[in-house]
Amino acid sequence: EAQVTQNPRYLITVTGKKLTVTCSQNMNHEYMSWYRQDPGLGLRQIYYSMNVEVTDKGDVPEGYKVSRKEKRNFPLILESPSPNQTSLYFCASSSASSGGAVSNEQFFGPGTRLTVL
């Protein structure tokens, strides 16, 4: 089954304790992205990756890191989480042409609800 998986689904942590949210896709997609969803703000892009070893900042990258060592995985790292990073996080993937045009259909994971105390 084609899917995007995220772990954990729920996480409660404390300020300053480093954490990683994993994301994996089995569709051989080039493009992967992380979003955070907050009430009234929709989905805001944190970071994205056009392919292995190619990552770039989205609209709200402060306080986050990512890596793309393998095509299927795109972990989101919070080195020192703060309460304003409490949110619902989604990983997504889609295909992309060699010319850089990304498919409009993004496949989303089930989400990770993070609470930072």
Added chain:
Amino acid sequence: GQQLNQSPQSMFIQEGEDVSMNCTSSSIFNTWLWYKQDPGEGPVLLIALYKAGELTSNGRLTAQFGITRKDSFLNISASIPSDVGIYFCAGPKTSYDKVIFGPGTSLSVIP
């Protein structure tokens, strides 16, 4: 900052009613996308529109690409309880731009 606006922000309707929602932008888009997010899940693409004036249906859903290219509309006919969720409009301005999402319209259907 955010460039897409959606209205209404939320709506409560009776089962069987038709629903209309829209999405507007101050910029021209060459593609409009409508996603639905079921409670507790990630968004799923419903309809994609690629041409000004285009009208596309997916079952009881119909979406239109506004002729000004700055807006799009989504209609749901004869709503049912499983239509509950958040509907997002989204789009890239060009094929090589990233997709940006609107704030969403939350739909509740009363049986």
